[in-house]
Amino acid sequence: MIRTSRPPSLRSVATEPGDPFSAIMRPPAAESSDDRSARLQREANAKKISDSIDEAIKQDRERMKKRKEDVKLLLLGQAESGKSTLQKQFQLIYNPASLDEERLSWRVVIQYNIVRPVLRILEALDLFAEGDSDDDSRIAKSDSEKLGGNTAASVSRETLQPSPSPSMDQQLSTLRLRLSPLVQLESQLANRLGGVSVSGSGKGSVMVRSGWQARTFGITFGKSRERTSSAKGRFSFTGQRSALENAAPERKSVDMDGSEPPEPEKDKLVEEVAMVLMSCKDDARELWQHPAVKRLRENRKLRLEEWAEYFMDNIARVSAPGYIPTIDDILHARIQTMGVAEHVFDVPLHGRNVTWHLYDVGGARGQRHTWVPYFDDATAIIFLAPVSAFDQYLSEDPRTNRIDDSLQLFKQICSNQLLKQAHLVLFLNKADVLAEKLARGVKVKKYITSYGDRPNEVDAVVSYFKAHFTQVHTRNNEGKRVLYTHLTSVVNTKAMQSIISDVRDSIFRDYLKSAALV
Ligand SMILES: Nc1nc2c(ncn2[C@@H]2O[C@H](COP(=O)(O)OP(=O)(O)OP(=O)(O)O)[C@@H](O)[C@H]2O)c(=O)[nH]1
Ligand SMILES: [Mg+2]
DSSP states (O other), X not given: XXXXXXXXXXXOOOOOTTOHHHHHHSOOTTOOHHHHHHHHHHHHHHHHHHHHHHHHHHHHHHHHHHHHHSEEEEEEOXXXXXXXXXXXXHHHHHOHHHHHHHGGGHHHHHHHHHHHHHHHHHHHHHHHHHOOTTOHHHHHXXXXXXXXXXXXXXXXXXXXXXXXXXXXXXXXXXXXXXXXXXXXXXXXXXXXXXXXXXXXXXXXXXXEETTHHHXXXXXXXXXXXXXXXOOSOEEEEOSSXXXXXXXXXXXXXXXXXXXXXXXXXXXXXXXXXXXXXXXXXXXXXXXXXXXXXXXXXXXXXXXXXXXXXXXXXXHHHHTSTTOOOOHHHHHHOOOEEESEEEEEEEEEETTEEEEEEEEEEOOSGGGGGGTGXXXXXXXXXXXXXXXXGGXXXXXXOTTSXXXXXXXXXXXXXXXXXXXXXXXXXXXXXXXXXXXXHHHTTOOHHHHOGGGTTSOOSHHHHHHHHHHHHHHHHHHTOTTOOOEEEEEOOTTOHHHHHHHHHHHHHHHHHHHHHHHHHO
């Protein structure tokens, strides 16, 4: 880079004999007074521009310096590991108004989280009724093509059961008929969420970019909602690094000044689904509690994901008129992240605020390449590994066990040179789902043969998985950094409050240490 000085015309023109610019910049000998004032005006304008450039450079430097002081926290882990749910818990602690503000926009996701499992149950019943007990190829085809790996339910490859009795058949066909208006709304809901199909994400799944809330929110509330803006939290979608460098848009706040919220505009689709849900809720509940469905679930021929079970269990409440999602509903709602979403919070430290940038990434294999640009200046990582996933396979690659994928991914993160300075936290997540699975009698050794004859109990299973993750860390720990491990259920708000404050303190300890060294 070369260093340049101000053009001489902008300083008092001192005509030095040896200066080649002097002659050029010197005013004409016979300059009229009009020409002189025009020239001085030009010079003043040029100086104004030059000063504003200097000021912008100065501000940029200050911003960069401040950005260096910010904490950058990456939430990493495979798809469905709980990253976005953890982000919501941070939001709940450090910017609760913004989560509150999003409540209504989650309705469409929750509706989708109900319609999908209803559809999956009906599809599973179809397979069941067809009852072709030995045709493995049909089941496998149906598994991968019809249901998709990343659906709200999957049907086991095990042998199907014989057909139910004719009266049961009759009941089920009636339910199917009555539920058809609901099922027909599935693709419209997926479109509303801006879903795109990406390879490996499973047929029929929906992925959204960060900011979808704002889009749905805009639809729900109309422009009047945009008036006030006082909340501190900000978010932006950052598909690429360059987009990140732009200032994150201010999140619009709601009623922080105590004024009445504007009357929500009706979202036609959401209202239509709500009406249909209301009229179908008894049928949906009957289907959910039907002995044939119960048997399929008990036999694990039909496996519903945790969010599907949660919303099916709560279908009456969620389908009631005027339903507004609770925080628990929002924490359980499932939508797949695409790209990298940045969320910004102010976190207090000894009487001042430190800006935290949380990066919530899409965890599916096809999304992982988008993480790398965020590695070089990461302060800390929380890696989420769902310990309940021992009996599940990747939707992107149905031959890979999810625990195995988590371990491989963790190894890559531990050994990554760009991340070697980052504070490392491991969440062994979905402890509640693990406990429930084990209580239902699902055997770990059936899926993880190396588990052998260890007790099929939570403590033993967690210790076993923890030992594996610790070993991966120890073997890939050139920098001798500490690994902080927590057993978590990130949907559990009360427990997460104290875990997040522990994590915050440990990140700040490292942060202050490194600041002291600078
Ligand atoms: N019961 C229970 N559910 C959880 C837990 N963690 C996450 N979930 C649920 O699992 C689903 C997936 O969680 P997400 O936070 O969307 O997963 P993610 O890691 O962001 O997934 P991608 O965006 O696809 O990378 C959501 O419906 C969550 O409510 C947990 O500890 N317990
Ligand atoms: Mg996510």
